[in-house]
Amino acid sequence: MDVDLRKVRYFVEVAERLHFGRAAEALHIAQPVLSRQIRALEQELKAQLFVRDKRTTELTPAGRQLLADARPLLAGADALRRRVGRAARGADTFTVGFMPGLIVTSAIRALLTRHPDLDVDTLRTSFADQTDVLRDGRADVSYVRLPIDQRGLRIRPLLTEPRVVVLPADHRLAGKDSIEIADLAAEHLLQDPDAVPEWRDIAEELRTGRRRDEPVVTIVEEKLERVAAGRGIAVFPLSTATFYTRKDIVHVPVADIGPSQVCLAWDSSRRNPLIAEFAAIAEQLALATT
Amino acid sequence: MDVDLRKVRYFVEVAERLHFGRAAEALHIAQPVLSRQIRALEQELKAQLFVRDKRTTELTPAGRQLLADARPLLAGADALRRRVGRAARGADTFTVGFMPGLIVTSAIRALLTRHPDLDVDTLRTSFADQTDVLRDGRADVSYVRLPIDQRGLRIRPLLTEPRVVVLPADHRLAGKDSIEIADLAAEHLLQDPDAVPEWRDIAEELRTGRRRDEPVVTIVEEKLERVAAGRGIAVFPLSTATFYTRKDIVHVPVADIGPSQVCLAWDSSRRNPLIAEFAAIAEQLALATT
């Protein structure tokens, strides 16, 4: 009848690892149970999801389709749960996500003057999870920096600002007025490469596959700490770079890199009047400050 | 852990009827089972969903929130099921929804020349379900006429065309070059009032509540049959009105009514390259023909 979200969640775990035993471990269930549930899911959907040839596990086309659809569905279920829970707790709440370096207080204050009884929360995000918080209901709207995966979201552009590279003060490029992205080909980037697409194309560490697989740091202060220690570089929007000023660090404009585009984003399947209202406020404030 | 979609479906049925007995009947289960499942759902979500005071049932704020979120979630589950089933059947398929009167063959032909192996289907929609087919996965893209509920969708405007009122040939207004919407205040509209927002504001049958509750007809030919029989009027885009020409029917422009805006729409949570490709084709064709 209906798909069983538990089975779908199990499937995602297996599909991501292509290994029943380790997926079962991650799900805290026994491996035979997982095998049986996946089989049951295949029967319910009347579709083979994996090809298992006694040694390796691989996805079928149907499995790939399911994997693509499963994650938004599970996130939607998560969001439903969160929002109902919040509605049950009584007070109207509205949660605004924001990236480090962005100023959101003026918009929130404007919203509060119109809705004095509203309980407005803020939620700090990182580049990696700035859209997840919208899909799983942790935030109602979120200030995001492009590029993002826009699936399931609606966005409104607010402002753009130039991006700079952040270097240790004693770096060979530290004195320059402006550099080009190619000058950084040999450096180690401390952030998600998706955040700087121009760098992807020229980065040596990506081409040679010799990228150190240390976990990507998501906290700005932590990134700056590593930059100062000479362990890598980072590309920030100008406002972020100036906000976190330190003596052992400098920032240099990069001539051939796209600006940082800041947008307001929200889940496109929702229609909460507060969202539209907040979007209008944010847009107006963005216009006023430029 | 995860929400149970079955329980959510049960909840929607009860929330729409505010009556456990009839909801149970519609779901083909016994009433006590339904009562118990709703109670279980309330416990799982830790939220009271209904206030039951021995005679009437009413939704709580949490219940209203759940109702708002439940439908897209269930439609998403439906869509997942459909798309996985299709992927399992093998051949790549792509389904285009369209409203009566819109011509889609040229766009489909263009898509087919680029993807000779693709299996392209068409699906005729009506004003009422033109967006449902996208949300529940019956179609990959759909030509729609505004206004629509844009939640969860992404749309691209294609073209606009004037709208006319369709009248029996012997109607008192039949000879006019142009009329105003107010002239139609006393008429019976044969279609979903949401399709003609300007009419909502002046319609006598809506103001007095004496609207005959005959089911809204969704088939164009059927509407024309009723118009010819003097049982009501209909507002169509010009192309539709000229397409279905009959001797016992005339159409008259309405001066103060917004044009019909035709868009291509698709589910905003998906990223299928074929969707983007088809959107580009449709946009180009729309530009070429104007």
Next chain:
DNA sequence: CGGCTGTCATACCCTGGAGGTATCGGGCGA
């Protein structure tokens, strides 16, 4: 080539939850 290991499937048991029927109890209308 034989044994070991890793990996998924099978067999079997136990419990909880979803379905059913019968019945209760409180409002409301006649």
Next chain:
DNA sequence: TCGCCCGATACCTCCAGGGTATGACAGCCG
């Protein structure tokens, strides 16, 4: 006041989801 409507409660049955033990098969290594 009586009957009716409607949701809740009580109790039964059965299957699905969890567990453990073990089998089957591929690849690896000595």
